[in-house]
Amino acid sequence: MTSPTITESELRAAVARELPGVRADLERLVRIPGIAFEGFDHTQVERSAEAVAELLRGCSLDVRIVRSGGQPAVIGTRPAPPGAPTVLLYAHHDVQPVGDRSLWESEPFEAVERDGRLYGRGAADDKAGIMAHVAALRAFGDALPVGVVIFVEGEEEYGSDSLERLLAEHRDALAADVIVIADSVNWDIGVPALTTSLRGVVNFFVEVRTLDHAIHSGMFGGPVPDALTTLARLLSTLHDDAGNVAVDGLTDAGPAAVEYPQDRFRAEAGLLDGVSLLGTGQITDRLWRKPALAVLGIDAPATAEAPNALVPAAKAKISVRLAPGDDRKRAYAAVQAHLERHAPWGAQVSVTFEHDGDPCVIDLSGPLVDAARSAFRTAWDGTEPVEIGVGGSIPFIATFQEMFPQAVILVTGVEDPHARAHGPNESLHLGEFARVCLAETLLLARVAEAGTGH
Template structure:
């Protein structure tokens, strides 16, 4: 693409004002549709009713059809994904807009202050599971199309996935089978967050990840803890000792050979971290290096699950086997396979008391590091600046992993990838009391509408006109 110019009619202050006024008129309807979509409990985990995932795909398809898109619901051995398309005007680029319609499990209802799947406004925030992650992403795309009355100045393909929250296992097959329908010049992936309320951001790095299950076997069967305790090890204690080897005293990941680097130097203090994370007074941070490096570009290790006897039902028994699930986050440019080998080697070399240690890799995903330069990024920054009344966006990293970004980068190497989102530090995605800041949501919708305007005159190298 050639660089868009700032004196084009579609990027003047007058045009920004027109789109802002139009978006303000649209927001009540956009919010109503968001709430309806959020009421569908589309948890993609196998243990939940998958009829709701089908329902959310159908509802998403209806929203896109209403804006004039040609829509298909596709499956390639996984959850349903929705593909909608509007052809590009002659000479204009095609933009792919991504979001996902599946959501995380709700967790314990008792941890929520409002009903989990009944969107409820408290102050300037709307609370419900999935209201931000990522059904607001879907509605941001719909709102941008509505702002252009269903006739955007660029070609638009909307791709809404149905299994992002469970690893996107069928995404490679979808890209293989339907990649020709997803060809584009730029990609907007609406599944990240902004720096804070009032400050927009573009996500330019994402950590990769590896998840494994480690099993430690000390005995062939359980034994009376009084008869054999003190001489025979048990699997659960051995597991605890093994897990303790994964961190140094400072809290850094102790697995040798993992890649690391320093993140961008942004203004982020420990007070900011404590406020964002809800870190109680007296609890210290872990790891070394800058706070943002620890969150964005250094590896981390978390025990996310343990199989163990329940406390209320525990017998006086030496447990024969201990099992845990580990989530290791990786430098954005780390090779997940190499990291998994390093983790497996570490666990087996540190087997306590000669116990048998087996490691199974559950899944992995590559990170992402963008070269955040060029006309598409220039257009995005300008659109964000206009939507946030002159506030410059910042480039951020994200400690979480979004494997589909790497998959899109591999499938469409010539397309500029913009990772944006509707969340902020108070959103609590994946946790209880997930919420969406309604004022920021409107700005996100406006920014995307402005971006489509700015890209319209940028030209493109590919040939996606119909």
């Protein structure tokens, strides 16, 4: 028995019964372009929140749409049976911008199935997380064996600026024994994972100025440095010749316990033949345990429109991923000092902060975590979940750890290595999604059996 009233076979049958409706509702969510970034239509984020609220009301939850100066979040609650634990289920309903639409093989905001995958922006990240929660609730119906709080954020992709205020304002309602964050990745198709660490993030802009106006590239070129060349030279100082981040003061968290075969990693990343990997050490060290730095964009004249003139100013957006154990404020100061110290040819360099988030380490010990492992193992037909680090960042996990120190935090995956979250042709593996829905249903049952003991 997986609960006092429902057997494992009954739960399997219930999840299978609910999956067609869950998929249909996921497709409806994908059609809503809820992008919280500046410059986008935020009425679509409101529409997305309303759609999520309607789904949760359909699961007999008491539902509120809340905000604290930012985009709308949705809180749904259902009290625990006497003596049973409470589980907080997190996901987010906002999505990334689509980028260059010409790179998409189908309309980004229209869910399309191809070869067992459902394509569309947000299909994996993280509307599948929302629907995994809904699937579990629907499978139990009135026989839910635990208390549930569902918290669906509306600006995770844009930095979760108002999240800490929301958590503080609704702290009592969100208190739980277990927090399940369905916004990570599984190790492979057919192999589940539990996340043990995530890198932090610091995003900022660096601008280089060399002139007070544009000037003729022939009349002045040679002795006068243009800002774009200067910026390129400055950015090149951020890595050494092997591709390691060359900024003094950033933390290295030490070796990882899991290796990532290089041929598999290259294939999943889509790396072109002949292109070398950056850095040294095993791939999981570079991916999970060391800092990484990437240039995300550059403001400069477009090539088709560029005149024969020396550019007076150029600007880049930079993202630094911080190793577990690093401090985001200290790391930002270190990168800022590096850029100012390495200004080429006396150029004026200014660094402007955008947003940041703490790295985190997650303790995976105790009976409630064992209950999660058991649920995953059953849903994936006996395959043990791999304990992984994640190179990406979910900064609010550190906030949850600080605000709810007694809660067990489980970071679970709805994505697989081929999901292409944040990129063109984002997709969800439908077979894996079915396993995720079953795993979460079994997780709630087994957490109820384990009780509130940590």
